[in-house]
Amino acid sequence: xxxxxxxxxxxxxxxxxxxxxxxxxxxxxxxxxxxxxxxxxxxxxxxxxxxxxxxxxxxxxxxxxxxxxxxxxxxxxxxxxxxxxxxxxxxxxxxxxxxxxxxxxxxxxxxxxxxxxxxxxxxxxxxxxxxxxxxxxxxxxxxxxxxxxxxxxxxxxxxxxxxxxxxxxxxxxxxxxxxxxxxxxxxxxxxxxxxxxxxxxxxxxxxxxxxxxxxxxxxxxxxxxxxxxxxxxxxxxxxxxxxxxxxxxxxxxxxxxxxxxxxxxxxxxxxxxxxxxxxxxxxxxxxxxxxxxxxxxxxxxxxxxxxxxxxxxxxxxxxxxxxxxxxxxxxxxxxxxxxxxxxxxxxxxxxxxxxxxxxxxxxxxxxxxxxxxxxxxxxxxxxxxxxxxxxxxxxxxxxxxxxxxxxxxxxxxxxxxxxxxxxxxxxxxxxxxxxxxxxxxxxxxxxxxxxxxxxxxxxxxxxxxxxxxxxxxxxxxxxxxxxxxxxxxxxxxxxxxxxxxxxxxxxxxxxxxxxxxxxxxxxxxxxxxxxxxxxxxxxxxxxxxxxxxxxxxxxxxxxxxxxxxxxxxxxxxxxxxxxxxxxxxxxxxxxxxxxxxxxxxxxxxxxxxxxxxxxxxxxxxxxxxxxxxxxxxxxxxxxxxxxxxxxxxxxxxxxxxxxxxxxxxxxxxxxxxxxxxxxxxxxxxxxxxx
Numbered sequence: 001x002x003x004x005x006x007x008x009x010x011x012x013x014x015x016x017x018x019x020x021x022x023x024x025x026x027x028x029x030x031x032x033x034x035x036x037x038x039x040x041x042x043x044x045x046x047x048x049x050x051x052x053x054x055x056x057x058x059x060x061x062x063x064x065x066x067x068x069x070x071x072x073x074x075x076x077x078x079x080x081x082x083x084x085x086x087x088x089x090x091x092x093x094x095x096x097x098x099x100x101x102x103x104x105x106x107x108x109x110x111x112x113x114x115x116x117x118x119x120x121x122x123x124x125x126x127x128x129x130x131x132x133x134x135x136x137x138x139x140x141x142x143x144x145x146x147x148x149x150x151x152x153x154x155x156x157x158x159x160x161x162x163x164x165x166x167x168x169x170x171x172x173x174x175x176x177x178x179x180x181x182x183x184x185x186x187x188x189x190x191x192x193x194x195x196x197x198x199x200x201x202x203x204x205x206x207x208x209x210x211x212x213x214x215x216x217x218x219x220x221x222x223x224x225x226x227x228x229x230x231x232x233x234x235x236x237x238x239x240x241x242x243x244x245x246x247x248x249x250x251x252x253x254x255x256x257x258x259x260x261x262x263x264x265x266x267x268x269x270x271x272x273x274x275x276x277x278x279x280x281x282x283x284x285x286x287x288x289x290x291x292x293x294x295x296x297x298x299x300x301x302x303x304x305x306x307x308x309x310x311x312x313x314x315x316x317x318x319x320x321x322x323x324x325x326x327x328x329x330x331x332x333x334x335x336x337x338x339x340x341x342x343x344x345x346x347x348x349x350x351x352x353x354x355x356x357x358x359x360x361x362x363x364x365x366x367x368x369x370x371x372x373x374x375x376x377x378x379x380x381x382x383x384x385x386x387x388x389x390x391x392x393x394x395x396x397x398x399x400x401x402x403x404x405x406x407x408x409x410x411x412x413x414x415x416x417x418x419x420x421x422x423x424x425x426x427x428x429x430x431x432x433x434x435x436x437x438x439x440x441x442x443x444x445x446x447x448x449x450x451x452x453x454x455x456x457x458x459x460x461x462x463x464x465x466x467x468x469x470x471x472x473x474x475x476x477x478x479x480x481x482x483x484x485x486x487x488x489x490x491x492x493x494x495x496x497x498x499x500x501x502x503x504x505x506x507x508x509x510x511x512x513x514x515x516x517x518x519x520x521x522x523x524x525x526x527x528x529x530x531x532x533x534x535x536x537x538x539x540x541x542x543x544x545x546x547x548x549x550x551x552x553x554x555x556x557x558x559x560x561x562x563x564x565x566x567x568x569x570x571x572x573x574x575x576x577x578x579x580x581x582x583x584x585x586x587x588x589x590x591x592x593x594x595x596x597x598x599x600x601x602x603x604x605x606x607x608x609x610x611x612x613x614x615x616x617x618x619x620x621x622x623x624x625x626x627x628x629x630x631x632x633x634x635x636x637x638x639x640x641x642x643x644x645x646x647x648x649x650x651x652x653x654x655x656x657x658x659x660x661x662x663x664x665x666x667x668x669x670x671x672x673x674x675x676x677x678x679x680x681x682x683x684x685x686x687x688x689x690x
Contacts, residue, residue: 006113008041008126020136023155023179023662030184032134032286034102036077036085041113041126042093052114053084053098054123057107057131058205065206066105102139105208106131106285108188130184133211133286135335142211142336144288152426153288153335157632158667158683159279159424161272162431163523164588165327165566166295166419168490171431173669173683174276174291175250177632178284186255187284193263194220195227195362211287211336212367215351216382219332220364222278222353224265227362230258230277231269233355237528237562242267246563246679249669250630251280253638270523272330274353279332282351288335292350292434295419297329299356299524300389305455307393307417310400310407311582315517315572317527318400325395325417326524327566327586329354331365331387333423338369341380345369348437350387359383374438376450379457388454391418391438397582399572410582411478414451415442429685479506479575480540482583487549492565492589492677493618496552500571500583504540511539513574518552520560521568525586529560531567554618563678565589592617594672596684599655602634602666604690607657614672614680616646625674627654633662634686646674660688 010029015037016022021030031037052072061068069082077083077099087095111126135144135154144150157176164170177183191197194217197204207213224232231254234245245268248254254277257266269277275291282289298307301322309325310318331352338345349367359365359382368387369380378384395416399408421435440447455461481503488497504510515535519527532552540546550569557567571583592615599609610629616622625643629635635658646652660666666688672680 006041006124006126008039010127010129011038011040014038019134020150020155021132023157024184025179025181026184029129030132031100031129032132032137033100033104033106034134034137034139036097036099037129038087038095038097039126040093040095050116051084051094051096052116053082053096054112054114055082055098055100055109057105057109059201062202065202066209067202067205100131102134102137103141103209104131105205106133106214107191107205107208130188135286135288141339142287142334144335146426148426149288149335152424153290154283154286156283159276159291160429160431161276161291161330162293162422163272163328163330165586167585168588169295169420169422169431170588170590171424172681173249173667174272175252175630175632175667175669176276176280176283177250177252178280180252180632181256181636182259183252183255183280184284186259187281189259189263190218190221190230190281193227193229194218211334212338212340212349214285215282215287215334215336215349215367216364218278218281219351219353219366220362222274222281223269223355223363225355225363228263228265230254230266231273232265232267233270233274234268235270235522235524235526237522237526239268244268244563244678245270245273247628247671247673248273249628249638249671249681251277252630255280271326271354274355275330275332278351278353282332282334290333290423291330292333293328293330293422294390295328295421296417297326297390298393298395298417299324299326299329300386300393301357303385303389303458304460305385305389305393305451305458306396307389308396308398310398311410311570311572312400312402313515313572313574314533315515315570316530317519317525317568317570317584319526320400324524324526327588328523329390333370334367336367338367341369341372345371345377345380347371352383352387357386359386370437374440374450376454376457378454385454385458391421392451392454393417394451399580399582408580410580414448476579478581479510479578480504480512480573480581482571482573482581484569484571484583484585485547486587490587490589491617492561492591493554495554496557496567496587496589498550498552498569498585500548500550501545502538502540502548502573503545504543507542509539509541510578511537511576513537513576514571515574516550516569516571518557518567518569520557520562521564521566521586522562523564523566525566525568527568528562531557531560558676561589565591565678591677591680594670594680594682596668596670596682598668598684598686602658602660602686602688604660604663604688607659609655610658610668612654612656612670612672613651614646615651616649618676619648620676621648622646622674622676625652625672628671628673629656629668631658631666631668631686633664633666633688634658634660634668658686660686663688663690
C-alpha cells in the first residue's frame with residue numbers, strides 16, 4: 001500500500017548554519033559530508049516505529065559503487081557508513097539526525113524512507129539534498145585546520161588576481177560568486193558533462209568522493225578543448241564573435257552564459273579566466289582553492305626543462321618553436337591529502353585549467369603536489385614535469401638567421417623563470433609571495449641540486465646541459481653589458497620614456513651597432529604589431545657607461561597597443577670583433593585611475609548611492625564609454641551603464657544605486673571601457689551593516 005506522502009521539514013536554516021552552507025541561495029538542503037543534519041517529517045501513522053532510509057545518487061545507484069545507502073534508525077551515529085538517529089517524536093511527527101561518511105560521494109542525493117509498521121512495507125520519497133566536501137571536518141580529505149583559511153578559500157566570493165610582469169606587479173578584483181543564483185546546479189552539471197562521465201557514468205560518479213579525481217576532471221571541463229567545456233581560449237589578439245578575456249569581472253556571467261546557451265563554450269578566456277572559473281567551481285563544491293600567479297612563467301612544450309627564444313638580427317622576437325615565456329600565468333592550488341603519494345605530498349596541489357599541453361590525451365593538468373615540485377620529484381602524478389618547468393626552466397636566447405637557418409646562442413639564464421609567485425592574503429586584500437614554497441632560493445646550491453635531480457628523473461642528463469654546452473652552444477663572454485631603464489610613468493595615454501644603458505666591460509674602446517624594436521605583445525609575449533624601430537652606432541671608451549634616451553610617443557603606440565597593454569622593447573647590439581648582446585625589457589602599462597565612492601552607509605535591504613568618477617587624461621575625445629558593475633550580495637547580476645563621450649581632460653561622474661542583501665565586508669567591482677582605454681578595473685570594499 002502506498003503510504004500517505006509524508007511532508008518534510010529540512011530545517012534549511014539550522015542545518016545550513018551548522019554546515020557552513022548559509023550562503024547558498026536556493027531552497028534545497030545543502031550539507032557537507034561526515035557531519036549530521038536534522039530532518040523532521042510527519043504523515044506517518046506510527047511515529048514510534050522503525051524506519052529505513054535510502055540515499056542514492058547518480059544514474060544507476062548501487063551499494064557496490066557506494067552510490068546507494070540503506071540505513072535504519074539506530075541509537076548512535078555510525079563512524080563508518082550512513083546512519084540515522086531518532087532525535088524526538090510526537091504523535092504525528094518524528095525528527096531524525098542523518099550522518100554521511102567522511103568519504104561519501106558528493107553530489108545530489110535522492111532520499112526516501114521505508115516504514116516497516118504494517119505487513120506490507122511502503123516507500124515514500126522525501127526529496128533531494130546536495131552533499132559537498134567538508135573542509136571543517138578532520139576526517140575529510142579536504143580538511144583544512146585553520147578556520148580563517150576555510151573562510152577565505154571556501155566561503156569568500158571575492159578574489160584578487162595578480163598580473164602585469166615581475167618588474168611591475170598589478171592586481172585586479174574578481175567576483176567568484178560561488179554561492180549566487182544557480183551556480184551550484186551549474187557546477188553539478190559540469191561534472192555530468194565531462195568526457196569521463198560520458199564514457200562511463202557509473203564509474204565516474206563512484207569516483208566523486210575523491211578531490212584528486214574531481215580536480216583533474218574539472219581542470220579539463222573548464223576549458224572547451226576535447227569536451228565542449230565552459231570557456232574557449234583565444235590568444236590571437238583579436239576577439240571577434242566573443243568577449244575580450246580582459247573584460248570579464250566575475251565567473252557568474254561566464255557560467256550562466258554557458259548554461260543558457262545550451263552548454264556551448266563561452267568565448268573567450270585566457271589563463272586567469274580559466275583559473276578563476278575553476279576556483280568558483282571547486283569552492284562551490286567545498287574544496288579549498290586559490291589562484292596563483294607565476295611571473296616569467298615557462299611554457300616548456302618539449303619537456304626538456306628549457307625554453308628557447310629566437311631573435312633576428314634586427315631585434316625582432318620571432319615566433320619559432322613551441323616554447324614560450326609568459327609575462328605571467330595563473331593557475332590554481334587546491335588543498336587535499338594525497339593518499340596515493342604519502343603524507344609529505346599532501347596540502348596544496350596544483351591544478352591548471354588553461355589548455356597548454358595534453359595530459360593523458362586530454363587538455364587537463366594536475367593535481368601536482370606543490371611539495372613534489374619543490375623537491376624535484378617530477379616522477380610523481382600528475383603533470384609534475386610541466387609545472388616544475390613553469391617555475392624552474394632555464395632560458396636560452398638565440399639569434400636566428402632565416403636565410404641560412406643558422407642559430408647562435410646569445411645568452412642563457414637559469415634565474416629568469418618563476419619569479420614573485422603570488423596569491424591573495426587570507427582575510428586581507430594584499431599580495432602574499434609564495435615563491436619559497438615552489439623552489440629553494442634562486443641560484444643557491446640546493447636549488448641547482450634539485451634542478452639536476454629533476455633532469456635526471458626525466459632522463460635528460462646526457463642531453464643538452466646548460467652548464468656544459470656543446471661546441472656551437474658555448475657562450476662567449478660579452479664585451480659590453482646593457483639594460484633598459486624606465487624613466488617616468490608607465491601609463492596608457494602618456495609617452496613612454498626609456499633609457500638604454502650600455503657599458504663597455506673592456507679596457508679598450510668598442511664600437512657597437514644597435515638595432516632596436518618595440519612591439520606590442522600579448523601577456524604571453526606573443527608579438528602582435530610593430531610600434532617602433534631605430535638603429536644607431538656608438539663608440540664606448542674603455543669601461544665607459546652611456547645612457548641613450550628613447551621616447552615612444554603615445555600617438556605612436558596607441559593604435560598598436562593590445563588590451564593587455566604590454567610592450568616588448570629589444571636592442572640587439574652587434575659589437576665589432578665581439579659577440580652580440582641582447583637587451584630586452586617587457587613593459588606593462590597601467591590604465592589611468594578611476595575612483596569609486598560609496599555615498600552614505602550601506603545597510604541590508606536599504607538603497608545606497610555609489611559614485612564613479614573618471615577623468616579623460618588625454619587630449620582627444622573618448623567615446624563608446626561603458627561602465628560595468630558587479631558584486632556578490634551588493635547587486636544581482638551585472639549593471640551596465642552607457643556614458644556620454646568625454647572631451648579632452650573632461651571629468652565624468654556616474655551615480656547608481658545598490659541594495660545590499662547581506663551584511664559583512666563585500667566587494668564592488670567596477671570596469672570602465674571606452675574606445676581609447678580597455679577595461680579600467682578597480683574594486684571597493686563596502687562594509688554592509690544590519
